[in-house]
Amino acid sequence: GACNVKLPDSLLNSVVVLDAPNPAAPGGVTKVYLLAMSHVSKVSVDQVRQLVRCVRPEVLGLELCKDRLGLLVDGQEDSVARQLWHCRRIMVEGLPAGPEWPKEEHVKQLLRCQPGKPVSSADIEADVNTLLATGFEGSAQGGQGWGIETFRPTKNLVKLSNKMFLPPEYVEGLLAQ
Structure with a gap:
């Protein structure tokens, strides 16, 4: 050093x-x-x-901002470079415990973005939509350059998957534990 x-x-x-x-x-x-x-x-x-x-x-x-990055990249590669970012990390927080709930590793397997790998803004958007479509995540945030940074379940959580629904009171009880 x-x-x-x-x-x-x-x-x-x-x-x-x-x-x-x-x-x-x-x-x-x-x-x-x-x-x-x-x-x-x-x-x-x-x-x-x-x-x-x-x-x-x-x-x-x-x-460098994205516009200045373009000054350092040659012609055809420029448009590709402006669309690619690297996923720094994926954090899954606040998952309820129990055999009926997915584990962090399972949730991460659903995602296109992987730490240390290049991702596009389309990958980030697709991952946010994937997380929200499961119905399990109450919020999902994508950040350019970060991939999926964090997502957390909320107390408005009612749908666990496309096929399984739980009453809000039951879910709130699980989240309160």
């Missing part, structure tokens, strides 16, 4: 150093250098070069 590297004054206001958990790295942490760029220009390119030369980071992130 580059823990003890002093950044040049010209980069101090543009770079954030983050600690990312990495079991394979010494100390279990990898330093991630995030360089904020207000625009793509010669100055920005020079800042990237300067940071790479000075720090030699294992991980360097450039903060």
Whole structure:
């Protein structure tokens, strides 16, 4: 890692150093250098070069909007790059316990988005719709760049699947446990 590297004054206001958990790295942490760029220009390119030369980071992130990302990608690949994101994680929270309820692993198997894999906005939307269509999830949220970030059952939960319905009072009792 580059823990003890002093950044040049010209980069101090543009770079954030983050600690990312990495079991394979010494100390279990990898330093991630995030360089904020207000625009793509010669100055920005020079800042990237300067940071790479000075720090030699294992991980360097450039903060770019989708429009500026397009400036770094060649022609035909541009439209594909604008549509693809990576799923960071899938969290399933608040599932009731019991043999009649699906387990977290089962719910995750229903999804197109998988952690660490590229996904499109269509994949994210399809997963949100899949979760809502089961009737089990009270809310589902997709986030660009995150895949399915979280979803949680709510107390309005009445339908467990396309074939199985429960009275709201019974469901509320289960959720209250």
